[in-house]
Amino acid sequence: MNKEELIAKLKLIIAPYVQDEEAFKNLSEDTDFVNDLKINSANLVDIILDIEDEFDIHLENEDMEQMLNVKSAMDIVIQKLKG
Template identity: 45%
Template sequence: MGNDQHFVQLKDIVKTYLPEDVPIGAIGEDSNFVKELNINSANLVDIVLDVEDAFGIRLENEDMDKMHTVRDALNIITQKLQDKK
């Protein structure tokens, strides 16, 4: 599974938690979860749990602390998947 597929899968997860005033099109690789997508910390935890389920990985608290943008999340997902091999 390539990064593009990871992005599509992550975008599908994130769009579930977007506030009504944020369009799905706003989700880009450089989008900041809190500042641009207006995702609160409770929903960010839900996103992390959904990512763990969707990708079959385990994210630690320090991983979540590094997840500021969609690209950060993609990099962490990619690293965790490589570590599983």
């Protein structure tokens, strides 16, 4: 899976929780879930659970704590998929 495919999948997962549509339209690796997209902490947990389901991976607490923006989410997913 290349970077564009991964971002596309993450966008589908994140979309239902986004509070700032304009920031979502300009989503990039640098997009912060809380500061840019205005996603609250409860919805971040939902996103993490959805990521686990979508990619069939298990995220540890430390992975979850680091997953604050699109780039960190991509890095963690890639790392988990390599196993």
